[in-house]
Amino acid sequence: MPFFSNQGVRYFQFENFPSSIIHAVFTRQGGISPAPWDSLNTGGSVGDSPANVRENRIRAFDALGRKPESLFDLWQVHGTRAIFVSEPRSADSHEDKGDLIFTDNPEITLYMRFADCTPLLFSDETRGIVGIAHAGWQGTVKGVAIAAINAMREHYGSKPENIQAAIGPSIGVDHYEVGDDVIAQVRESFGKESEFLLPKYDKRRHFDMRKANELQLKQVGVTQIEIANLCTACHLEDWYSHRAENGKTGRFGALIALKG
Numbered sequence: 001m002p003f004f005s006n007q008g009v010r011y012f013q014f015e016n017f018p019s020s021i022i023h024a025v026f027t028r029q030g031g032i033s034p035a036p037w038d039s040l041n042t043g044g045s046v047g048d049s050p051a052n053v054r055e056n057r058i059r060a061f062d063a064l065g066r067k068p069e070s071l072f073d074l075w076q077v078h079g080t081r082a083i084f085v086s087e088p089r090s091a092d093s094h095e096d097k098g099d100l101i102f103t104d105n106p107e108i109t110l111y112m113r114f115a116d117c118t119p120l121l122f123s124d125e126t127r128g129i130v131g132i133a134h135a136g137w138q139g140t141v142k143g144v145a146i147a148a149i150n151a152m153r154e155h156y157g158s159k160p161e162n163i164q165a166a167i168g169p170s171i172g173v174d175h176y177e178v179g180d181d182v183i184a185q186v187r188e189s190f191g192k193e194s195e196f197l198l199p200k201y202d203k204r205r206h207f208d209m210r211k212a213n214e215l216q217l218k219q220v221g222v223t224q225i226e227i228a229n230l231c232t233a234c235h236l237e238d239w240y241s242h243r244a245e246n247g248k249t250g251r252f253g254a255l256i257a258l259k260g
C-alpha cells in the first residue's frame with residue numbers, strides 16, 4: 001500500500017491519479033493532539049482544543065506543500081449537496097453545509113474529515129477539475145457518489161468515462177455491523193443489490209459501504225475506480241474509527257488540489 005511520510009506526517013496516496021493533482025488521505029500520525037485524539041486530529045467538534053486542530057492542519061498541509069490559507073472545507077452533514085468553489089474560504093467566514101466539493105482553481109485545496117465514513121476523491125483531467133465527497137452510511141444510501149458524478153457532468157460538462165474516482169480508507173465490512181434501520185434503508189436504496197451489500201457475519205448483518213459506493217459509481221458510468229482496501233477499525237494505529245473507539249476519537253483529513 002502506498003504510504004508516505006513527511007516531517008512525521010504519514011499519509012496514504014492512490015496510485016492512479018494523474019500527476020497534475022495533489023492528494024492525500026492523512027493517517028492520525030504526526031500531530032500534537034493528546035489521547036483520545038492522538039495525534040493528527042483535524043476535527044474541530046470532537047472535544048480537542050482549537051489550537052491543536054489548527055496546528056495539525058498546518059502540519060498536514062505543510063507535508064503536501066499546500067498553503068493552509070488555500071483551504072476550503074465544509075460543515076459535513078451526511079447529505080448530497082454539492083458546492084462548487086472558485087475562491088478559498090476566508091478564515092472568518094462560516095463553513096457551508098454540504099458533503100461534496102469541487103474546484104477548477106489550483107489555488108484551492110479541498111479538505112474533508114473522516115472517522116469510518118468513506119472518502120471519495122475525484123479527478124477529471126480533461127476538464128481540470130478535482131473533487132472530494134463524504135460518504136457515510138447515510139450519504140451512501142442517499143447516493144452521494146451518484147450526486148458527485150451528476151454534479152461534475154452538470155456543472156463542468158465532465159464525461160463519466162473521463163472521471164477518475166477513488167474510494168478511501170473507511171470502516172470495512174468486517175467491522176461494520178448494522179441494525180434494522182440501516183438495513184431497511186440500504187434495501188430501499190439498492191433494491192436487489194442490497195443482499196450482497198449486507199452480508200451476514202455470524203447471523204448479523206454488516207454493510208459493505210465501499211462496495212456500495214463502487215456500485216453507484218459504476219451505475220453512472222465511471223470505469224476508473226481505485227479502492228483502498230483499508231479498514232479504519234482494523235488499523236487504529238493509522239486511522240480514527242468512530243465505531244472501534246466508541247465515539248471518543250478524532251478525525252483524519254483528506255485533501256485534493258490541482259497543481260498550479
Ligand SMILES: [Zn+2]
Nearest residue numbers: 172175231234
Ligand atoms: Zn476491519
